[in-house]
Amino acid sequence: MRAAVCTAPGGPEVLRIRELPVPEVRDGWSLVRVEGAGLNRSELRTRQGHSPSVTFPRVLGIECVGTVADSTDPRLPAGSTVAAVMGEMGRAFDGGYAQYALLPNDLLMPVTTTLPWDVLAALPETCLTARGALDTLGIAPAGGGRLLIRGATSSVGLAATQIAAAHGIETAATTRSKDKAQALKAAGADHVLLDDAAPLLDTVRALWPEGPDYVLDLVGAATALDSLRLVRPGGTVCVAGSLSGWLIHDFEPIAMIPTGTRLTAFHSDTLKGAGGRDTLQRVIDDVEAGIHRPHIDRVFALDDIAAAHRRMEADLATGKTVVLPWAHATGT
Template sequence: MKAVTVYEAGGPDKLIYEEVPKPVLKKGWSLVKVMGFGVNHSEIFTREGQSPSVEFPRILGIECVGVVEETSDENLLPVGQKVISIMGEMGRAFDGSYAEYVLLPNEQIYPVDTHLSWEELATIPETYYTAFGSMKNLLIKESDKVLVRGATSGVGIAFLNLVKGQFNHIVVDGTSRSLSKKYDLIQAGFDDVIEDSSGQLQTQKNYDKILELIGPATVKNSFKHMNEQGILCSTGQLGGKWFLEEFDPIMDIQINSYMTSFHSANVDGNKLNQLLEFIEQNKIVIKPEKVFELKDIAKAHEFLESSHSFGKVVILRKELKQA
C-alpha cells in the first residue's frame, strides 16, 4: 500500500510518500480502508520532533474515516461497516492514518450511521468532535455573547458552524493575529473580528462564553474579557504553551465565573453519532478549506503552517479526490 512515513524529525520534506507492506490483521485489531482524514497541528508538532513519546520511523495520523476491510470482531465491526477513529495512540505509539490502510485496536474504531459524503465526513472527526464537546461544556444559550479565540483554526470554524447552526441569532466574535483575515472570518459567519496582538485582545468587549483555542498562553488575558457568571473552555494549545504558569485561580478567574476544558480523547461512539445527528438535523454545511491527495500531504502541512492557513485541511483517497 501507499503510505507517508516520517523517518526523522524536521520539516514537511520529512514526510516520505512510499510503498510499504499492508498491515496484517491480529487479534483485537481490525484493518480499516482509509477514505479520508483531517490534518492536525498535533501531527505537525510530532513531525517536528516535539512529541517525546513518539519514535521514528512512524506513519502519522491521529484520525480517519473509512470502512472495515478485515475484522477480528465480525459482530461489532463487520466488513464494509462505515467507521470513524480518533486519537488513542494512533499515529503515535503505532502507525496511523497517513496511509491507504490502517490497523487499529477494535476499541478505537467507532461504527457510524450517516448519509454525509466522504469529504464531509473526513472534515468532521477530530475538529468537529472537539468543537462539539467544547460547545456542550460551555452551556451555550442564544442570548450569550461568544468569543472564539483562535477563530481561523479548523476547530474555530467548526465551533462557529455548530453554534450558528443551533442558534440563528446568537452573536459569535472571533480573534485573529492578523486582521488581513477579517474578511474571510466575516464571510465564514463571525459577527466581528478582534485583533489578538502579542497575546492581548485589542478590544474593550466582554463575553459570556469564551472558547480558548490558543490555550495557556492567553487564558489569563481571556478572563479579563469575561462577564460575571461566564464560562471559559480551554480546548486548544495553538499558542505553543502547554501549562498555565503563575496562574492564581482566585485572582485570575473572573469574579464568579467558571473554567472548563475539553479534550478529543474524551470520545465514544454514542457521542460521535450524536454529533453526526446534530449536523444532519441542523443542516450544517460541512466543507473543508483545502483538499489534497495522500501523495501531496507535504503541501497540506505547508499550507497549515503558513500565514494563509484557514479552516480545515483534509486528505481524500485518490479515487475520491479525482471523482
C-alpha cells in the first residue's frame, strides 16, 4: 500500500510517500481501506515535532473514513462504511494518511450514507467537535442567546457557525482576513468581526455592550484569557481548538477567571467510537438533507500531501482540507 510517512520532525518536506506492507489484522483491531481523511492542525504540530509522545517514522492522520477490508468484530462486517477519529490515531499508531489503516475496533463508527468520499471525509473530526463544543456551552436548539466564535474560518468554526445559525442563535464570527468574511456570512453568521489591529474587546462591546452569552474559542491558548474578558458576567467560554498551541503559560485561575464566569473545554476524543456514532450519523443525515453543508477548502491526492500541509501551515484554507489516498496526484 502507499502511505505518507512523516520521517522526522520538520517542514512539509518530511512527509514522504512510501510503499508499506498492508497491515495484518489482530485481535481487537480491523483493517480499513481508507477512502478519505481530513487534515487537522494537530497533525501539523506533530509533524513539526511538538508532540513529545510521538516517535518517527509515523503515518499521521487523526481521522479517516472508508470501508472495512478485514474485520475481527462481527459488528463490523467487511464492506461496512466506517469513520474513525482520535484515540491516538497517527500518534501511538499509524493513522489516516495511507491507503489502509489498522485501527482498534472501539474507534470505528459504522455509518450509513450516500455522500461522496470527499464530503464524508470532511465531517468526522470537524462536525463532532463543532456539535460537541456547542453542547458543552449549553446551547440548545431554539435556545436563543448570543454566541461569539473565535477562529471561525477554521473548518470547525464554519461548522459551528452553521449549526448555531440553524438553532437561531445570534452569532458573531471572527476572522483576521477580510477576504474570508463572505464565507462566514454564507455559513450563517449574523456579524463578522475583524480580529486584527483594533482590540477585539472594543469591537465586541460596540455590538453587545454586556458581551456575548457564550464564546467558542477555537484559537485556544493565545486567546483563552482574552475570551474570559469578552464574555458577559456569568457567561461561558469553551476552548475547543488549538490553532495557537496547547499551553496557557502563567495561568492563575482565581485571578484570571472572572467570578461567576465559566471556563470549560471540549475534546473530540469524548465522542470517539460508539459514543460518537449517533452524533456523526445525525450530522451525516443533516448534510444529506441539505440542513448543513460542509465547507471543503480543497481536496488533495496522497502524493500532494506536502502541498496540503504547506497550504494549511500558511493559513490559506477556509474550511476543511481533505486527502483522498486513492486519487491521482494533481501536482498542486
